[in-house]
Amino acid sequence: MPEHATALLRPPRHRVDPRARRWWTLQALLTLSGPMLLLALTMAVLSLLFFPGALPWLGPLLLVVLVVPAVSYLVVMPRWRYAVHAWELGERAVYAAGGWFWQKRRIAPLSRVQTVDTVRGPLQRRYGLATVTVTTASTAGDIKIAGLSDADAEELSRRIGEAAQDVPGDAA
Amino acid sequence: MSAPLDPETPGIQAGEAPGTQVGADHASQGAGAPAGGAAEWRRLDPRTLLVHCGWLAAPLGSLALTALATGGRIPAKAWFTLAALAASFAVVTTIGLIRWARTEFRIAPGSRGDGSEGGAAGSGRGSAALTFDVRSGLLTRRLRSVPLHRIRTVDLTASPLHRLLGVTVLRAGTAGSGDGSKELSLEALAVPEAERLRAELLAYADAEAATNDPVVARINWRWLRYAPLTFWVIGGVFVVAGSAYRVLDGIGIEPWKLGFVQQAFTELGAGALWLTVPAVLLAVLALGSVGAVVLYVENWWNYCLEWTDARTLRVRRGLFTTRAVTLERARLRGVLLREPLLLRAGGGAMVRAVAGGLGNREENRKRSGLLPPAPRTEALRVAGGTLRAPFPGSGAPVALAPHPRVALRRRRVRGLLFAVLPGTAVLAGLGAAFTPVLLHCAWIYAVLTTALVWWLARDAYRNLGHGVDGPYLVARSGTFSRDTLALQREAIAAWTFTTSPFTRRAGLVALTAAVAAGEDGYRIPDLAATEAAGFAAAAAPGILEEFLVHPGEPGQHLPEQRSS
Numbered sequence: 001m002p003e004h005a006t007a008l009l010r011p012p013r014h015r016v017d018p019r020a021r022r023w024w025t026l027q028a029l030l031t032l033s034g035p036m037l038l039l040a041l042t043m044a045v046l047s048l049l050f051f052p053g054a055l056p057w058l059g060p061l062l063l064v065v066l067v068v069p070a071v072s073y074l075v076v077m078p079r080w081r082y083a084v085h086a087w088e089l090g091e092r093a094v095y096a097a098g099g100w101f102w103q104k105r106r107i108a109p110l111s112r113v114q115t116v117d118t119v120r121g122p123l124q125r126r127y128g129l130a131t132v133t134v135t136t137a138s139t140a141g142d143i144k145i146a147g148l149s150d151a152d153a154e155e156l157s158r159r160i161g162e163a164a165q166d167v168p169g170d171a172a
Numbered sequence: 173m174s175a176p177l178d179p180e181t182p183g184i185q186a187g188e189a190p191g192t193q194v195g196a197d198h199a200s201q202g203a204g205a206p207a208g209g210a211a212e213w214r215r216l217d218p219r220t221l222l223v224h225c226g227w228l229a230a231p232l233g234s235l236a237l238t239a240l241a242t243g244g245r246i247p248a249k250a251w252f253t254l255a256a257l258a259a260s261f262a263v264v265t266t267i268g269l270i271r272w273a274r275t276e277f278r279i280a281p282g283s284r285g286d287g288s289e290g291g292a293a294g295s296g297r298g299s300a301a302l303t304f305d306v307r308s309g310l311l312t313r314r315l316r317s318v319p320l321h322r323i324r325t326v327d328l329t330a331s332p333l334h335r336l337l338g339v340t341v342l343r344a345g346t347a348g349s350g351d352g353s354k355e356l357s358l359e360a361l362a363v364p365e366a367e368r369l370r371a372e373l374l375a376y377a378d379a380e381a382a383t384n385d386p387v388v389a390r391i392n393w394r395w396l397r398y399a400p401l402t403f404w405v406i407g408g409v410f411v412v413a414g415s416a417y418r419v420l421d422g423i424g425i426e427p428w429k430l431g432f433v434q435q436a437f438t439e440l441g442a443g444a445l446w447l448t449v450p451a452v453l454l455a456v457l458a459l460g461s462v463g464a465v466v467l468y469v470e471n472w473w474n475y476c477l478e479w480t481d482a483r484t485l486r487v488r489r490g491l492f493t494t495r496a497v498t499l500e501r502a503r504l505r506g507v508l509l510r511e512p513l514l515l516r517a518g519g520g521a522m523v524r525a526v527a528g529g530l531g532n533r534e535e536n537r538k539r540s541g542l543l544p545p546a547p548r549t550e551a552l553r554v555a556g557g558t559l560r561a562p563f564p565g566s567g568a569p570v571a572l573a574p575h576p577r578v579a580l581r582r583r584r585v586r587g588l589l590f591a592v593l594p595g596t597a598v599l600a601g602l603g604a605a606f607t608p609v610l611l612h613c614a615w616i617y618a619v620l621t622t623a624l625v626w627w628l629a630r631d632a633y634r635n636l637g638h639g640v641d642g643p644y645l646v647a648r649s650g651t652f653s654r655d656t657l658a659l660q661r662e663a664i665a666a667w668t669f670t671t672s673p674f675t676r677r678a679g680l681v682a683l684t685a686a687v688a689a690g691e692d693g694y695r696i697p698d699l700a701a702t703e704a705a706g707f708a709a710a711a712a713p714g715i716l717e718e719f720l721v722h723p724g725e726p727g728q729h730l731p732e733q734r735s736s
Contacts, residue, residue: 007722108715112665138688139693140666141665
């Protein structure tokens with residue numbers, strides 16, 4: 001097909017809910033940044049109490065190894081993710097983009113869709129968000145759209161379900 | 173060859189001279205050669221005679237060493253050895269000469285009953301069929317004749333000595349000739365001559381029949397030579413040592429407390445390290461080879477790959493644990509040709525099925541093996557027999573599109589970052605802190621690994637390729653294991669484009685084809701970002717067309733214009 005020779009894949013049309021940024025920030029705080037900052041704080045306090053002489057070299061070390069990475073992850077990751085994450089339901093396929101440093105764009109035809117799962121974790125519920133997972137027969141073909149608003153997720157899963165019924169296919 | 177030592181030398185040279193004009197004069201002097209028209213009897217290469225003298229190298233070498241050690245004076249005992257050598261040389265050369273002079277082959281139209289067995293085999297096939305005839309023997313003349321459309325494999329094998337002399341052994345096998353006794357072998361032909369003959373033999377081989385044989389492959393114990401070229405040459409050591417330890421442990425012996433084991437260790441430490449370390453390495457390699465061969469035999473004993481009916485492919489194998497895997501044709505989505513670095517250097521390959529329903533990832537790895545390490549031509553044939561269509565690249569090489577040149581740079585940088593830099597830094601750091609010897613180690617390490625990385629990166633880059641061949645998507649990548657994948661295009665269930673900041677900057681993207689079979693996802697690394705989407709759309713139409721933009725055309729959505 002020569003007309004595809006210079007074709008580019010455009011990003012999906014719809015962004016995820018803006019509240020997803022706060023969800024990702026909270027997630028980062030709980031899983032990575034929080035513990036790192038806590039560790040840095042504990043070590044700094046302990047050093048201050050018992051080995052004040054160590055502070056001149058320990059302080060910068062903690063700053064470089066723990067504090068700066070933790071804070072930059074906390075600040076950068078959610079924004080970056082929000083810029084990347086997107087989804088679109090086309091006429092014949094579902095299309096989703098995800099990730100931040102390593103980015104992934106996946107397209108699965110509706111004829112191959114097997115199930116549509118909507119998951120709301122405890123943190124997501126707080127912000128009224130949901131994750132929609134569209135599974136196919138291949139684990140490398142599963143599409144996950146994280147950070148949708150509840151309403152969008154419901155609408156999307158309903159529409160994918162309908163579309164998958166309309167598009168003929170054996171899902172294998 | 174230190175041939176001048178021997179009186180027989182002129183004989184060889186006389187035999188070698190006509191080698192260049194092997195054609196007409198020899199063909200007519202073969203005893204009772206039928207007037208074959210175009211089908212003249214052809215001779216083996218005269219250099220074969222030199223190959224037969226290969227065994228001389230060891231005794232002559234040791235003699236030369238003795239002479240060198242004694243300062244040129246050869247002791248009386250050595251003269252006897254020399255005489256014995258000369259006598260056996262004469263015998264071997266005579267036998268070789270007779271064999272060479274009496275072995276002839278040709279490709280002839282049908283067989284006209286000029287040989288006892290050949291006539292019977294050939295007459296039933298109709299006169300139009302070409303046959304490959306080989307006759308040999310001094311007193312008992314033997315003519316073997318195989319119809320060309322029956323020939324399935326033509327295998328060229330050359331030992332290092334053969335390679336030195338530029339000759340190779342040709343073996344032609346039919347569908348059921350796994351055990352080797354039914355094979356026709358010619359030892360030896362000049363390499364170009366052998367290549368030509370192989371092309372001639374396979375040109376008439378019925379490709380249709382080859383892909384429709386119910387029996388795709390059987391074990392051929394000559395493939396055992398590929399066993400030490402697998403990972404098991406190292407892993408085999410652990411397997412052997414582990415099972416020995418377990419047996420000893422089972423009968424209540426702790427090997428580390430045995431006297432002779434401890435003694436061996438202390439002696440090893442006390443000995444000259446430059447001698448003991450290579451010796452131990454050699455022993456490990458030898459032990460590993462034995463382990464690899466044992467595992468090969470255990471795994472692939474009685475191996476047979478066959479279509480039990482039109483829709484079922486079955487693999488049977490195993491000595492103690494027998495395994496039988498049945499693959500349904502509808503779930504067979506493709507074939508993977510694996511060539512690990514060592515095996516590839518030895519001209520071998522393995523074949524795996526890309527099939528659904530073989531269990532989880534690990535079970536799939538165990539069950540999907542279709543062919544053990546075997547010659548590459550055999551692997552290509554088996555892959556074709558599994559697909560029931562020629563494997564892409566087995567006939568006319570399919571032109572795989574190369575990847576952008578920046579992929580080569582990425583491979584080099586990766587090698588430098590992960591192999592050269594850490595080792596050099598550690599060695600240099602230790603060297604700066606403790607001893608300057610390590611500093612020298614550091615730069616030597618850096619130079620050697622850089623050269624190695626450069627070479628591996630080039631190989632990895634050259635192996636990259638992708639394309640579409642009929643109903644198959646073909647992708648090749650890898651250097652430690654060069655994997656060539658032929659995947660049914662209609663089996664592709666989804667596409668994934670993966671990028672990192674580095675690949676985005678280089679304008680590359682990794683494309684993953686999802687299938688409900690085999691490893692689930694098959695990755696094509698480092699495609700040009702501008703071509704990847706077009707390739708994906710062409711390879712599996714109907715998935716992503718609606719999300720494509722064509723930059724040249726007006727009225728398209730630019731990436732920035734998206735509603736939220």
